[in-house]
Amino acid sequence: HPKALLRAIQEDGDYLLQLANQHIVAGDQLDQNTMKQLFRLAAKIESNPKRFSSPLQNKILISAFYEPSTRTRLSFESAWHRLGGDIMSITDRSTTGIAKGEALADVAEMFNNYGDCVVLRDNQQSSLYEMMDALRIPIINAGNGLDEHPTQALADLYAIFKWRPELLDASSGAQIKIGVIGVPNKMRTVRSLLKGLSVFAHAVSELVIIHDAASSAELFAPGQREQLSQRGIKVTTSTELNDCLPSLDVVYINAISWEGDTFHTYGDAFHLHAKSPLKADAIILHPLARGEELSTELDHTPHNWYFSQARGAVFLRMALLTCMVERAERVIDVV
Numbered sequence: 001h002p003k004a005l006l007r008a009i010q011e012d013g014d015y016l017l018q019l020a021n022q023h024i025v026a027g028d029q030l031d032q033n034t035m036k037q038l039f040r041l042a043a044k045i046e047s048n049p050k051r052f053s054s055p056l057q058n059k060i061l062i063s064a065f066y067e068p069s070t071r072t073r074l075s076f077e078s079a080w081h082r083l084g085g086d087i088m089s090i091t092d093r094s095t096t097g098i099a100k101g102e103a104l105a106d107v108a109e110m111f112n113n114y115g116d117c118v119v120l121r122d123n124q125q126s127s128l129y130e131m132m133d134a135l136r137i138p139i140i141n142a143g144n145g146l147d148e149h150p151t152q153a154l155a156d157l158y159a160i161f162k163w164r165p166e167l168l169d170a171s172s173g174a175q176i177k178i179g180v181i182g183v184p185n186k187m188r189t190v191r192s193l194l195k196g197l198s199v200f201a202h203a204v205s206e207l208v209i210i211h212d213a214a215s216s217a218e219l220f221a222p223g224q225r226e227q228l229s230q231r232g233i234k235v236t237t238s239t240e241l242n243d244c245l246p247s248l249d250v251v252y253i254n255a256i257s258w259e260g261d262t263f264h265t266y267g268d269a270f271h272l273h274a275k276s277p278l279k280a281d282a283i284i285l286h287p288l289a290r291g292e293e294l295s296t297e298l299d300h301t302p303h304n305w306y307f308s309q310a311r312g313a314v315f316l317r318m319a320l321l322t323c324m325v326e327r328a329e330r331v332i333d334v335v
């Protein structure tokens with residue numbers, strides 16, 4: 001329940017003030033204190049969303065998704081609606097001047113005139129940066145090709161800390177062993193999650209990457225394994241899912257991998273199902289959409305935290321958006 005997380009974090013809204021007008025690009029750009037305060041605000045909103053129904057009145061979100069999305073687009077738009085704002089949504093770049101060769105910098109200049117915040121998903125990694133250079137309103141990276149999906153990582157961490165709030169407190173000694181099924185180098189949600197975990201390294205006793213043998217040579221994005229090790233996270237790898245599962249507290253599975261600017265389903269080489277040898281109190285996280293790799297048999301078990309993860313993303317995004325666009329101190333005054 002979000003109230004346990006609320007109790008675990010002492011309020012200090014000053015950290016949220018720095019989010020005003022800030023672009024959100026990478027999974028590790030926020031420091032630990034800012035993330036904690038963001039999770040606290042998200043938990044506060046989740047505990048009573050109706051108290052936050054007006055911070056973005058008369059503000060306009062430009063929701064630009066040039067690649068398919070169910071959760072990210074709709075949860076951002078739901079979050080903005082719930083905060084009282086209005087939305088302009090583009091779901092197909094061919095309906096804009098980009099199809100006629102318009103430069104992204106010019107599109108960004110127009111966005112400055114029409115809205116208060118941009119959420120962008122694009123299979124081209126560079127589009128985000130081309131737009132950022134011309135934007136005077138904040139932009140959120142909602143997935144830029146293979147590169148990153150930072151608000152998914154924030155939603156993943158929010159789910160983990162709601163489950164075990166004591167993990168936020170380094171002095172508690174609480175730690176979890178996390179298994180990630182897939183190839184981080186080819187999964188933007190995992191790339192961002194590993195960066196986010198590096199900010200909370202004290203909470204991770206071990207990170208196990210469980211992958212197919214064919215991907216052994218290309219597991220990590222450049223510098224990612226070194227970043228985790230430098231922060232003190234023990235990183236191991238395995239190709240044997242069922243050998244790993246009995247010791248894992250959190251199992252993170254993903255269906256989508258990237259080759260260049262094109263996504264594929266990762267396949268069902270690894271499959272979680274009702275007979276998988278999971279620890280009794282282990283949770284499964286999945287950014288969704290799922291494929292064959294995650295059996296629906298698990299939906300009605302206590303291991304299912306993936307639906308809670310997706311639901312919590314709305315409140316996490318409400319907290320983030322309201323601090324980016326409205327001054328956080330006014331939001332905090334509401335409570």
Ligand code: CP
Nearest residue numbers: 069070071072287288
């Ligand atoms: N988690 C996620 O990015 O899902 P969508 O592709 O549906 O947005």
